[in-house]
Amino acid sequence: MRRKLPSTAALAAFEAAARHQSYTKAAAELSVTQSAVCRQIASLESFLGVALFRRNQRGVGLTEAGQRYARSVAARLDEVERDTLDLMAQAGLGGQGGSLELAVVPTFATQWLLPRLSRFQAAHPGITVHFSSRTRPFLFADTELDAAIHAGDGRWPGTEGRLLMPEALVTVASPALLKGRTDWTPQSLSTLPLLQASTRPYAWRHWFEAHGLEIEHDMAGARMELFSMLSEAAAQGLGVALLPRLLVEDQLSSGRLVQVVAHVFESDRRYYLLYPEHKAASPALKAFADWLETEAAQYRADVGLA
Secondary structure, three states, X not given: OOOOOOOHHHHHHHHHHHHHOOHHHHHHHHOOOHHHHHHHHHHHHHHHOOOOEEEEOOEEEEOHHHHHHHHHHHHHHHHHHHHHHHHHHHHHOOOOOEEEEEEEOHHHHHHHHHHHHHHHHHHOOOEEEXXXXXXXXXXXXXXXXXXXXXXXXXXXXXXXXXXXXXXXEEEEEOHHHHOOOOOOOHHHHOOOOEOEEOOOOOHHHHHHHHOOOOOOOOOOOOEEOOHHHHHHHHHOOOOEEEEXXXXXXXXXXXXXXXXXXXXXXXXXXXXXXXXXXXXXXXXXXXXXXXXXXXXXXXXXXHXXXX
16 A cells, blocks of 8 residues: 655655745755745645645744644654664765664763763774663663663563673762761661662662661652662762662762762662664674673673672
8 A cells, every 4th residue: 555645855845944934944945946845835735635834924834733743744854864874874884884772771871881982982983872861661662762771680572682780789878977987787777868769669678688687667768760869869968879889989989979888789680781683683783782791791890790
């Protein structure tokens, strides 16, 4: 069955005219005459059976239907242009270029991945990595994402993955909150305000259980979604946070945060690079996955993680 699609020339003329609110400026951008833009838009309105523009004192303006359609068309044309440029870049680099749309946990990206990414770019200058913030699982089919770095159990239907590292959690707080005390135990730590990760509601309970303790208020305390929020709240003296060590190493080194109890707790989660099975053969994704696996192995060796 033939698709019911308008011409790309008509869509391009409409998008430019809608963006500029002017046929004249659209014509100048597209290097055609104003009458050519008028004909393309008239053709599109005839095809749709809907008026997209109306005349006003300043020239032309979008109708309500035109406003909705303009947003949709602009987004689709942006996607086509992006995919076209990516494919052209990849072809121009012998298949070794292109881009990756990567979903990441924000704090992992800023504290661990981005400081290392220049090494990937030096080795693969033709590959551009784009980041989107995702803190919870999602369906790849509903997105344009190529892969995700996720902390979980590695079970994600329809995906393949690479194990990067275990999640090693440490208890951290500001020196001001601890008031110089250094003999904290899991039991005495429970007297401090406990900062809660909303995505990990049982994190403190599991930590206390690992020490043989049952704390009644282990789920009480201010809840925050992002690790970056928790680390900042801890640094501001609002309580003690249970965080992946790799995300707070700089703050521990600077003394802004202090490890409260000298115990590293490996949670039941691991960091994985996950991607849809049908994208596993992508040269850009494979190059990134190989590099990321090597970086993770070096980090594990440096900090003594299994």
